[in-house]
Amino acid sequence: MTDHVKTECDAGILTVTLSRADKKNALTNAMYGALADALGRAESDPAIRVVLLQGEGDSFTAGNDLSDFSAQSRGEHQGERHVLRFLNALASATRPLVAAVQGNAVGVGTTMLLHCDLVYVADSARLSTPFVNLALVPEAASSLLMPARIGYARAFAMFALGEVIDGAGAAALGLANAVVPSAELHARARAAAVALSRRPLGALAATKRLMRDAAVIGGQMDREGVIFQERLKSAEAREAFAAFAERRQPDFSKLAG
Numbered sequence: 001m002t003d004h005v006k007t008e009c010d011a012g013i014l015t016v017t018l019s020r021a022d023k024k025n026a027l028t029n030a031m032y033g034a035l036a037d038a039l040g041r042a043e044s045d046p047a048i049r050v051v052l053l054q055g056e057g058d059s060f061t062a063g064n065d066l067s068d069f070s071a072q073s074r075g076e077h078q079g080e081r082h083v084l085r086f087l088n089a090l091a092s093a094t095r096p097l098v099a100a101v102q103g104n105a106v107g108v109g110t111t112m113l114l115h116c117d118l119v120y121v122a123d124s125a126r127l128s129t130p131f132v133n134l135a136l137v138p139e140a141a142s143s144l145l146m147p148a149r150i151g152y153a154r155a156f157a158m159f160a161l162g163e164v165i166d167g168a169g170a171a172a173l174g175l176a177n178a179v180v181p182s183a184e185l186h187a188r189a190r191a192a193a194v195a196l197s198r199r200p201l202g203a204l205a206a207t208k209r210l211m212r213d214a215a216v217i218g219g220q221m222d223r224e225g226v227i228f229q230e231r232l233k234s235a236e237a238r239e240a241f242a243a244f245a246e247r248r249q250p251d252f253s254k255l256a257g
């Protein structure tokens with residue numbers, strides 16, 4: 001159980017709100033569990049027709065909690081890793097997913113958007129996937145979906161150089177449907193969710209199935225997951241997490257790889 005993810009169901013829309021603003025909505029294992037549960041509920045509850053994902057505060061999410069990564073890197077994490085449940089639920093969701101993104105959307109904060117069907121970003125949005133800076137590799141099938149969406153060169157710059165895409169850039173590249181003033185973000189995303197909630201659910205689900213090959217996406221996630229786990233335990237990753245905790249630049253120069 002966590003208070004850091006709030007859910008509310010109203011008029012066929014399940015609104016899922018990340019609520020850990022003091023940590024930029026960084027995602028803990030418990031939060032992934034709550035997100036996976038919410039998506040599972042959306043699949044099984046006929047009253048839910050659309051899921052709306054949003055975050056409190058000035059950031060959508062700063063991605064995976066880096067202290068959790070650090071603990072996993074040292075082999076200290078025990079129990080189920082709910083992130084896998086969450087990623088699988090995202091990839092297999094039959095309900096349309098709408099996202100409202102303000103401020104930072106780091107790592108999975110951006111890669112989860114590739115699984116959403118409509119994405120609205122505020123002009124404050126800053127999308128980034130700095131996996132290589134953290135000595136990690138892309139996840140959530142983003143190694144497949146990101147180059148397919150924005151082209152190899154831009155995707156590689158995001159993954160390897162940590163290139164940040166702003167709100168206007170996200171809309172121009174097709175990572176988002178529209179960029180809107182921050183004050184209008186939640187209303188705009190909500191209006192899109194309401195519009196979807198009035199569409200025939202069977203036709204929406206069938207359209208998603210045609211547009212997204214769940215088996216291919218799941219297979220890529222599995223391949224990424226194996227390498228991600230290896231990289232997470234590397235000396236490079238331990239250096240990257242220590243540097244974040246100590247608020248310094250990492251030094252990879254003496255590490256062989």
Ligand code: COA
Nearest residue numbers: 022023024026062063064065066067104106107108131134
């Ligand atoms: N995991 C854990 N804590 C995080 C976090 C994360 N991913 N991102 C931010 N936080 C915490 C900070 O440690 C800080 O905590 P503190 O107030 O107790 O010191 C708080 O959230 C605010 O973050 P701060 O860095 O001071 O905010 P900022 O506005 O200067 O920068 C970010 C925001 C998102 C750019 C920056 O926090 C960042 O780069 N975070 C790491 C993102 C990341 O690499 N995620 C993993 C991707 S795979």
